Structure formats: structure tokens, C-alpha cells
Amino acid sequence: MKTSLYALFSMLFLLIPNLPMAQDAGSVGKRIFRAGAATSNITPEIGTSINGNMQNVIIKSVHDDTHARCIVLDDGQTRLAIVVSDLCMVSREVLDKAKHRAHEMTKIPVENMMMSATHTHTGGAACSVFNSDPDKKYLEFLASRIADAVIRANHNLAPARIGWGVGNEPSQVFNRRWKMKPGTPMMNPFGKQDQVKMNPGIGNPNNLEPSGPVDPGLPIISIQTPDGRPVAMLANYSLHYVGGTGAGEVSADYYGMFANRMQELLNAGGQNIPFVAIMSNGTSGNINNVNFGGKAPARYQTYEKMRAVADTIAAEAYKVYQKIEYKDWISLASRQKEISLRVRKPDANELARAEDIVSRAKQPIMTSMEEIYARETIFMKDYPNDVSLILQAFRIGDLAITAVPCEMFVEIGLDLKKKSPFKPTFSISLANGYNGYLPTPEHHQLGGYETWRARSSYLEVDASVKISKSLFELLGQLKSAQK
Template sequence: MKKAILNFQIRNKVSSFFKKRRLCYSLVLILTSTSINAQNELPKIFRAGAATSNITPKIGTSINGNMQDATVRQIHDDTYARCIVLDDGQTRLAILTADLCMIYREEVDEAKLRANQITGIPVGNIMMSATHTHSGGTACSLFQSDPDKDYLKFLRERLADAVVRANNNLAPARIGWAVGKEPGQVFNRRWKMKPGKPLMNPFGKEDQVKMNPGIANPDLLEPAGPTDPGLPVISIQTPEGRPIALLANYSLHYVGGTGAGEVSADYYGMFVDRMKELLAPNDKQHPPFVAMMSNGTSGNINNVNWSAAKAPPPAALYSRMREVAEAVAAEAHKTYQNIKYQNWISLSSAQKEIALGVRLPDKEEIERAKEIIAKAQGPVMNTMEEIYARETMLMKDYPKQVSVLLQAFRLGDLAITAAPFEIFVEIGLDIKARSPFKPTFTTSLANGYNGYLPTPEHHALGGYETWRARSSYLEIGASTRVTKVLFELLRKLKNEQP
């Protein structure tokens, strides 16, 4: 009996010992797990950096943006590539704008690859777009302008440098955005005209609309489309509130009004200068504050009020540009005051390459073009018929399809879509209205150049933006296919959003 009692007491002590050990072990596991979780839940840090690179062309090289080539004679104001790099701790995105009318896909791809090799930012996470100034260096053959090979090499290096320098400037930051509205600087430039006078195009066929029909023209009927006055503004600051960078987007083609042969960043550059005056007037910091503007969906939008009762008096060179820049900057500054900042947001990107058909000239059109060119005085084509005949001959050997890159970025709850076209405003408005992200805006002339992107309805109306040339050559249904893919990318980003 005593032995049984003794055994029971021993078993109890052993059991109690192991229970205590298990309890201690459990406590160690809990504490270890808590320590690991604490390490995994360290505060998330959002970083941003911004920088510029000078891309001003040499005197004596080409300026495109017109039906005939021009030569750089003077630099009114330097042109730049401007870049913002954002980093959420896992993903880095680079957004770059360049003061160019447009730029080849090949140059952009090489610049992205060089930036990737130096910074490690994935090529698919880099967005590069042209602002569409018509007074910058030529980076793409269009009408009678061709780029200088040395300038293209220079551009590839300088675009990449802007990304690298912005990446080097990464520092803790906060970000916010708001959307303003400036309706006074945008007008649809395609007009329906009163019946009675045929609108003949350079191909000997009749259009239903006229681009830039003339102020106070008695035959004006109504604009052939809407405008988009929206002005999204993204602001990036240090955690203490010092401005790092600002990105705006506005759907205005360009303004113009430069001196002959003078290089200028147009109103985009003047907007940047004005935002610096408003937000960082005595900017002595390093790195300096960077403002930039991307071109929205402005393929059929310009700055002339065609329905005005009478034409305004001739404006001094650059004065209209400055008026537009100051009006848009004033609204951007007002919008800036309402921005609420976040210390951290998640970032993501998506892109897809698609093939689009090309509207090639037929045998009859080619023969007609040959006859027109044979009668021209040349080598410079002067009349619209001659210019488009030349384009027809250049288009006859184009491939039946071209590959285009479509892209979308997500910055928290904001989205940016990007495509390599001069996009019609109806397309941008549709994307804004139906996007799963609010706000959403579209950047035109991004990641290459494939001409105008009218809707099928606008193709039916005709007009300059639909005339087949290297500036407008995609299949009639291209915009429908492009929009479909952009919505696919937006949905993908939405589904992947944390």
C-alpha cells in the first residue's frame, strides 16, 4: 500500500514537472511568435524621388510638329525630361514626361532598359510620355521632318538619366491627390458645318467635319464632340510637408505661338515654372522641387474658341501660351490646397501588348499619289494634296499590323492609363466614367507613337485627324479594342489591390 502511494506521488510530481515545462515552452513560443510578428509589422515606409534631365536639341537640328520641317535657330526655353519615382517598400514605379511632340517606341524601350539596368526598376513599371509641344526637338519622323540620329541617342541617355536621378533621390514621403476643373482653356476643334459647301479632303473625298474652321465663321453649326476640363493633381511631399514633386494632367493639345525656329516646351513648361513660383518660390533645397504635366486625351481639343463672336487681335509671341499656363496653374494651386495626404499607399502596374490593323492605301490611291507628286515642284511638298500624296507613298510599304503597348498604374485608389496615341477626348471621358478607380486619368503619347486614336464615329465623319498618314493610320475600330484592353488592365489592378 505504501509503495502504491509513493508511486502515485512520484507520477504526480513528474506530470507537474512536464506540465510546467510545456507551459514555459508555450510561453517561449508565444513570445517568439510575438517578436517575429512585431518585426513583420514594422511601420511601412513610402518613399519618393524626383529629378529632371535637359533634352534641349542642338541649334541646326529639326523641329517637327508642322506639315513642313523647321530648323532650330534659337532656344526660347530649354526642354526637359521630368521624372517621379515612387516606392511602397515592395514596388517601385517611374513616371516620366518629356518635352517632345512625340517619340519612337524604340527610343523609349532602350531608355527604359538602360534605366532598369542601373536602378532595378522593372521595365514594365516605367511610363514615359511626350507632352506634345510642337516646338521641341524631332524624335519621330512625321510629315516632312526626320530626327537627327545623334539627338535620338542623346534622348535615350537623358530619358534614362532622369529615371536614375529620381531613383537616387528616393526619400521618405507622403502622397495625396485631388481633381480640379479648368473649362476655360479647352475647346473642341472639330466642327460640323452648315450644309451647302462640300468639305473636300486631300484624297478628293468629302468630309462631314472641319478641324479649326475659323473664328466667327458663318457656316459653323456645332462642335463635333465634348471637352474634358478635368485637372487631376498628384502632390508628393516630405513627411514634414516640404514639396518634392507635383504631377498634373490636362486634356489640351498644345498652344503654340512661338518665334520661327525657336525651341520651347510650350505651355507645359510654363505651367511647371509657375507651379515652382507658387509652391517653392525660394527653392534652395537639394534635390529641388519638380513639377510636371502629362498630356491627357486631347486628340481633338485645342485652345481656340471657334464660336467667339469675333477673332481676338493678334497676340504677341508666347503670350497666349503664358495665359493658358497661368490659368491652369492657378486652378492646380487651388486644387492643391484641398489635398489630403497619406503616409503610405500600395503601388502596382499592369501592361499588355496588342496588334492593331493598319489602313493601307490601295493601288488606285497609290497611282493617284504618284501623279500628284510628279506634278509637284518639290522636293518640299507645299499643298495638302502633295503632302498627303507623299504620306501615301510612305505608307504603302507599312506592315498590315503594328504592335502597341498599353499600360496602367495604380497609386493607392488612383489609376493612370497610358497609350501611345493622340487620344480623342471621348475615350478619356469614357475611361474616367467607367473605371473601378476614382479618380482615373489617361496619359496620351505614352511609350511610343502610333498616331491619332479617333472613335469609329469620328472616322465616319472624316476630318484631319482621320486622314491616312503616319499621323493617323490604325484600323477604324482601334479605339474600341484599345479601350477594352485598358479596362482589362484596370480590373486586374483592382482584383490585385490589397
């Protein structure tokens, strides 16, 4: 009889899911925080297109492989996945496919997945923009491989601890939109006069002042094993990209070099489960790495400047890393909202002008800026009147991350950081799709490249106001629900 009862209780024990398996009474009910990280190679085929140029560039070689880098976090009730891919931009259609495949394999809700692009200008083409179009096979490959990054990171979930801090590195960010001296001609491709100029040139006698601020902040999230071995790091910096590659060469730009340098600084090479460092793109729509108000810098060899930038930012991240206080457990939460925004479509006169310009161009390649934007205007004719965008907010303990599918202007990110109920808060651009530049209404009034209507900039003038309002709503919901 005793043997039968023992067998019965053993069977019941096995049938009860998630019953704590404790070695002592004191550990029963203890909350376990877990994390996993992984990468997935997304290097495009030689002979396909690179995104990031006005003209189509065909890949001739690969300087360094491009990757989708992923971190999965689990507080015991909620799992979040953050993926950053070495692409200039990537369409919502590709990312939706990746999310659904990853969900099927991991059961992580799709709304708990934040997928973005770094904005390297030398990655495989994943969107049609200007004169470059993606290879259909590459888009299928991307969806699968980005999903694989989530699946692999989820597979690597293990007990972990987490912490964060914020650094400051002002030496690598400069506002690229400049106000010019009165009378300076600044005719745009639509035959109208702008009030600002992007990348006006170092030493230009007509340079007056930058048209906006910068964000030198460098927030990092660090994940370790319970005994202190590095697992992953997520960093965020508001720098557009660096560039300076060989012609037709694929490169992850400074984002990939930052990841490699952090592995070196943390002595995290050769681990059984590889360490993963990730640099995400902040609000860099009007920010780059050139000081147009300074002196001409020394000439750089190919890849030399991006390595210098990566090393500088990694050094600051390492300073922050050394002071981080880790937590054995934190709670996680996410909120997502889909909003609809109007599209700035051409009127009949603008369309007629564009068609005339294209008809007189040497087909099929548009070479002048006027021709390129005339072609873009014709494409915009067939766009819907409204488009849907996914907006997200993740809470990681007392830290928050917002995500927008645009190249966000720095003013938007600074405002979110200042007014967010969470400290720190940072934003990831180019997330969950691609809907072009996101200037503020004030910058739309100034004009300039980032406002010129095209597949790279087409949302309504008040888009940033509506997006910010929705993000604050999501942050407010996370705050109200925080335990």
C-alpha cells in the same frame, strides 16, 4: 566566450538583408513610402529639326530648354517611374532604349516605367512625320537623357507622403472639330468630302457646332516630404498645345511654363533637391485652345498666350493643392499589355493617284496638302499590315492612370474616367511610343484631318474600341489584385 558570441551575432545581423533598423520596438515593421523626382535636359541642337509642322522647321534658337521630367514612387515592394518629355511625340524604339538603360541602373522593371511626350509643337524632332525627320544623334541623346531622368529620380528616393485631387478648368479647352452648315465644301487631300472641319476659323459663317465634348478636368498628384516640403507634382490636362512661339525657336510650350509657375506658387525654388512639376497630356486629340464659336480674341505677342494658359491652369492646380489630404503610405501596382492592331494601308488606286501627284510636285519638298498626303500615302505602302502597341495601367493607392501611344480623342478619355473602377482615373496620351491619332469609329465616319491616313494617323477604324477594351481589362486586373 561572450565576446565571440557577440561577434558571431553581429556578423549574422549584417548578413540578413532589409532587416528593419528601428530605434524603438513600435517602429519595427512600419511601411515606408518613398518618392524621388528629377529632370534631365533634352534640348536639341540648333540646326536640327522641330516636330509639329507640315513643313520642316530648322531650329534657329532656344527660347526655353526642354526637359524630361520624372517621378519615381516606391511602396516598399513596387517601384513605378513616370516620365514626361517636352517632345511632340517620340518613337517606341527610343523609349525602349531609355527604359532598358534605366532598368540596368535602377532595377525598376521596364513594364513599371511610363514614358510619354507632352506634345509641344516646338521640341526636337523625335519621329519622322510629314516633312521633318529626326537627327540620329539626337535620338541617341534622347534615349540616354530620358533614362537619366529615371536614374536621377531613383537616386533621390526618400521618405514621402502623397495625395491627390481633381480640379476643373473649362476656360482653356475647346473641341476643334466642327460640323459645318449643309453645302459647305470640305474636300480632303484624297479628293473626298469630309463632314467636319478642324480649326474652321473664328467667325466663319458656315460654322454650325462642335462635333464633340471637352474634358475640363485637372487631376493632380502631389508629393511632399514627411514634414511638408514640396517634392513633386504630376498634373494632367486635355489640351493639345498652345503655340505662339518665335520662328524656329525651341520651347516646352505651356507645359514648361506650368512647371515653372507651380514652383513659384509653392515657393519651392532653391531647394537642395529641386522640386519637379510635370504637366502630362490627357486625351486632347480633338481639343485645342481656340473657341471657334466665340469672338476673335485680342492679339497676343509671342509666348504671351501660352504663359496666360499656364498661369490659369496653375492657379486651379494650386486651389486643389491646398485641399489635398496626404497619406504616409499607399500601395502601388502596374499592368501592361501589348496588342496588335491593323494598319489602314492604301489600295492600288490610291497608291497610283499618290504617285502621280508626287511625280508632278516640285521635288523634294511637298507644299500643298494634296502633295503632302500623297507622299504620306507612298510611305504607308511600306508599313507592316499590323503594328504592336504597349498599353499600361498604373494604380497609385485608389487612383489609376492609363497610358496609350496615341493622340487620344477626348471621348475615349471621358469614357475611361466614367467606367473605371478607380476614382479618380486619368489617361496620358503619347505614352511608350507613337502610333498617331486615335479617333473613335464615329469620328472616322465624319472624316477630317485627324482621320486622314498618314504616319500621323494610320490605325484601323476600330482601334479605339480595342484599346479601350484592353485598358478596362488592365484596370479590372488592378482592382481584383488590390489589397
